[in-house]
Amino acid sequence: PLPPSPHSPLSSARLLIIDDDAVLTEQLELEAIAWGLQVEVTNNLTAARVAIASHPPDIILLDLSFPDPEENGLTLLSQLSEQKSKIPVLVFTGQNQLSSRVEVARLGAYSFLQKPISPTDILKAVTVALNEPKEAKVMVVDDDPELLEFLSALLQPWGLQVTTLADPQRFWEVLEAATPDLLILDVEMPGYSGIELCQVVRNDLRWSQLPILFLSAHTEAQTVQEVFSVGADDYIRKPIVESELIARVLNRLERSPLRRELATTRKLEAENTLPP
Structure with missing residues (x-):
């Protein structure tokens, strides 16, 4: 198959990956760059907030589980849902409880991706989200x-x-x-x-x-x-x-x-x- 066209949304889109799994994020980053994306990786929610505020991404990949007992990915997703300028958020997580899926849907995430999932399948989902009509x-x-x-x-x-x-x-x-x-x-x-x-x-x-x-x-x-x-x-x-x-x-x-x-x-x- 052909690589993304230089005129496609992938050729200039900025992807923010928020996950503390270093092995997975490295694989995703390499794959995303091969697809033509600009990529930034953060391994905690505090750094993610700084990245979003300083240079808002076009799309976000967000894990739900982090070591901090005070907050998780749902905390950030809730904050993002209150902004009028919506950034598509794809949640990818090892959690599979119905309660998690319901909460993610309620907070307006674009999609719920169940780990384990290949980087290729994740980037297919990213491509679909980036091609959605913005308005x-x-x-x-x-x-x-x-x-x-x-x-x-x-x-x-x-x-x-x-x-x-x-x-x-x-x-x-x-x-x-x-x-x-x-x-x-x-x-x-x-x-x-x-x-x-x-x-x-x-x-x-x-x-x-x-x-x-x-x-x-x-x-x-x-x-x-x-x-x-x-x-x-x-x-x-x-x-x-x-x-x-x-x-x-x-x-x-x-x-x-x-x-x-x-x-x-x-x-x-x-x-x-x-x-x-």
Whole structure:
């Protein structure tokens, strides 16, 4: 197989390895350099924090077990999860308890890799993570300009690229130009309703799997049933609760069939970019 292209994410990406197993980290470092990565290794969490603060990496490999009885890899993972600028963290550990897996997932790690695992398989996982789209794209359609401004300001700090549209008449041209990963529609708008726009999207094979969330002040069962009957994935009532909207948007993006399909494609590409 061909080595990574000099234009691939691997050719300039910085990998931080945090593990106190000197033999394993040496093997990983040599392998990662052969893949074109810039590598830094730390054997404790204090040094890792310094490295992250001084020169943030593009991706982190984190073990969970360290000699310090006061903290472990989960401590650092929790701290990283609170930062708005997210660095993908791949946990690789000898622990295999369900409780550890649940905690790692809850703290937002990109993946859980079970030791023993070969350096090649670890770097395949790194490649997939580096090829993930850095910004998910969200399109919001609502005839209220103030709400559009509010939603844009709310979602952008979470690493989302937001396209807003107040005129439903321009919906199709903006949809095709923006190519969103998720669509948010108001139910009632002049010209075309959100329900009609949802039907149009679902009738096109290119967009049939696009996650669609509806916004509406209406809470009656008939409206809720109607939006789900035309293919909505979720329904959020106005006035909007900020934390609820963010959680639902991020959840839908994570579960999006389009993004899962892209991740599968990236995994196959990674398997074909092994160095000789």
